[in-house]
Amino acid sequence: MKFIINDIELKKLDISAKMVMEKYLLELGEDQVVDISDYTFAANFIWLGNVSGFYATIEDCFCLFAMSGSELSMLLPPLGKLKNLKKAINKCFEIMNSNNSSPHYSRIDYVAQCILEKFAKMLDKNASIFDVFADFIFEKKLVDYIYKADDLISLHGNAYHTKRTEINKFKNTYPNFKIVTLEPEKHAQEIITLSNTWVQNRLKYTPKEQMDDFMEGMYQEKAAIKRMLEYHQKLELMGIVLYIDERLQGYTVGEKINEGVASVLLEKTNFEVLGCAQFIFREFSKILSSQYSCEFINVGDDMGFENLKKVKMSYHPYRLNTKYSIYQKI
Structure with a gap:
């Protein structure tokens, strides 16, 4: 076309x-x-x-x-x-x-x-x-949140006390967990099922005034997940899945932006498994650092959602990279 x-x-x-x-x-x-x-x-x-x-x-x-x-x-x-x-x-x-x-x-x-x-x-x-x-108008739209991989792995200091506590509780509560490499041919249906469950749970806590934006975002994300699974190998993506008692409870997918920086494209965990999100994020950070030699990890922007901004700021980004929209003066 x-x-x-x-x-x-x-x-x-x-x-x-x-x-x-x-x-x-x-x-x-x-x-x-x-x-x-x-x-x-x-x-x-x-x-x-x-x-x-x-x-x-x-x-x-x-x-x-x-x-x-x-x-x-x-x-x-x-x-x-x-x-x-x-x-x-x-x-x-x-x-x-x-x-x-x-x-x-x-x-x-x-x-x-x-x-x-x-x-x-x-x-x-x-x-x-x-x-x-x-001749152009610049509108500051969003920022990308970029972290030092070592900070996300070590979680040192009082700033990360809550994260460490959540991860320790997760490991103590769910000792029968395992992390494996994401393989679409094995994990596709479980990933789609988890993603659908996540949306259903999130809807319960989404304010009415934000519902339209949320549903539009979820519709786009659903299509993105399907494309990620279909083209995972051709796109040279890397990912992991988290099992607890043989049931998939989380997954995350990323790629290298350049030699020293990786990005997290998609991540979902079971809303009801406390500490699951913090645990899989830390484990993926370890892999991106050790296996792919990435010093920095970019988790993208917050899409303008205040709750997502709070989560990303809670990990204390090393820097925020500004993105503009450009319009022509008329």
Whole structure:
């Protein structure tokens, strides 16, 4: 599936686009290392189940678009050599504006602050991003939460006292646990069942005013889980599952963003098994550190949910990486 706008061919984002996107991610990494979880093929591919993803090569950059209804936006800034960034951004807005019913729908999401700053400094060491991109409006949307792997493993000090206590209670209460490598052909149905149970339990505690947003998020996550299971090997994902008395009670899935940083893409545990979430997160952190040599672990953003923000802040992130949405001034 493909279509053409302004003589630019937009191709459907399928698994065959993995090598193309990763080529341009490597080129970007030569200019600026990006630790944000959205900057991988897998992170975008598995979450594009409910919208149509398209890509094009524009100004020698990989440009990832999403079609929602009939309106076109971008899920990332143009990827590739930074010298091509601004020209590619301008052309991408031309494409979006030509397609969309209003230029107000045209935007670029998940733009890493570090990319904009590096591009500005390449032009002038004293320049700010607001000087270089004067024709655009920047909206600070979300931050990625990034931790030192060693902190998540050791849980030293008073700041992590509660986490240590929860893990110890879990191990004492459920001595018959085991951690095994996630294998979709073995664990798919149990993972889907646990995920459905998690949603049912979470609904009981979701405020009415947040219900629509919650259900939309869960619909997207359900599709992402199915894609993760279907393409797990091709996407080079890594994951573990947690059994208690031979019953699957938790799972987590991640990937490497770059050589020193891993991300956690999905995680679910039985809502009623206290300490389960803290335990599996720590165990996965150990694996990411020891087997994959990751010094830092990125758990993504909080999607704007206050309860999720509290949980992620409770682990005391080493840094918060800012992401912007960019709009063109009209």
